[in-house]
Amino acid sequence: MSESLLETSTESAISAAIASTPTSTTKPTTSTSSTSPTIEPTITPFVQPPSCANLFTTITTSGLIYGNITAATLPLVLSNTADPLFSACQQPGWDRGGAGKHRRSFWFSPAVCPSAWTAYDVLADSKSKTSSAYCCSPGYTHGWPPIQSMSRVPGYNSRDFACYRVLADSEDNKTLAAQAEEEGPGDVVMVVDSTTTITTVTSTLNSIQMFTAGVQMHQPYQIAWQSSDVPFMSPRPPPRVCSGDAIPSWAPGDENSGFYYCNEPQNDLKGLEGVMWFVMVGLPLIAIAAMGCCVWCCCASRRHRRLDKEEARVRREDREVVRAI
Structure with missing residues (x-):
């Protein structure tokens, strides 16, 4: 130009x-x-x-x-x-x-x-x-x-x-x-x-x-x-x-x-935040609690069986003493 x-x-x-x-x-x-x-x-x-x-x-x-x-x-x-x-x-x-x-x-x-x-x-x-x-x-x-x-x-x-x-x-x-x-x-x-x-x-x-x-x-x-x-x-x-x-x-x-325009995935992530916390924290805690309950039930059951056996043994000994008299 x-x-x-x-x-x-x-x-x-x-x-x-x-x-x-x-x-x-x-x-x-x-x-x-x-x-x-x-x-x-x-x-x-x-x-x-x-x-x-x-x-x-x-x-x-x-x-x-x-x-x-x-x-x-x-x-x-x-x-x-x-x-x-x-x-x-x-x-x-x-x-x-x-x-x-x-x-x-x-x-x-x-x-x-x-x-x-x-x-x-x-x-x-x-x-x-x-x-x-x-x-x-x-x-x-x-x-x-x-x-x-x-x-x-x-x-x-x-x-x-x-x-x-x-x-x-x-x-x-x-x-x-x-x-x-x-x-x-x-x-x-x-x-x-x-x-x-x-x-x-x-x-x-x-x-x-x-x-x-x-x-x-x-x-x-x-x-x-x-x-x-x-x-x-x-x-x-x-x-x-x-x-x-x-x-x-x-x-x-x-x-x-x-x-x-905000990125829509940002809003979706906010909604999924609770789900992620549940998966990452909640599920492991539930699993640990379930395992603890199982262990407690197992131990309680074994304890009850031991008590039942001990009680049966005491009753047998009492009957034998009565017979001896």
Whole structure:
């Protein structure tokens, strides 16, 4: 795609994706340390100013198509972190990260997603009573973009997910872009610029189609909260998240999002728990009790027989004494 065409489509797409009005952000009081970073709390939605809509930059990278030695140019539209306004457009504390495994930017706790953003992969941990989610701005999806390697993207590594969307410049390319999203990361579909015609390249494994488009990305906000934080959060997260089962996406006020399914076997196991205890504990106890009863009955029977024999012997001796007299 030519630079002017990509910039035109990018500006129009970005403007439609991020539209909001300023508002205040309420934060709970937290303690900070001068020796280690802290995760910033935000319990009401942060709203980006309208001036933040165009803080993107276009770069190109290259890679090899899977199964083929053909090189492809990949245009990416990324957040322009070098822009002086970038920090002011982010939620306060975006660059403070956190301690331990959370030592990275865009971490907030306790927190909710920015206004109009969507929460993805909402996950609860019953042991720590902590829930977490990833937040993406409107029009973006959380996951691996349809590119060959995230490690080729500045600011990302091969394990990182991103908030992304595919920008296509024709209806045919939009169809192919949707196909690329379904294929997922590291697969055979590759995004190339408009200088490459739509064609089919045969690799050693299968055939692929290349399309003219671009990928727009930004870093997701990563949020976490404790169950005790929920009464103070606005909007409140989904009321119940099954431990170990992630909600794919949740947008406050959207009735079509936030659906989740607990694993039914968990409920079945609860019903079978009593049966398992009976089999593992009850039956052995019953068997031991039965054996004890048998032993007691046997001993009592033998004792009664001994007493009967002793009583019969005494009676015989008494009769013999009487006869002798």
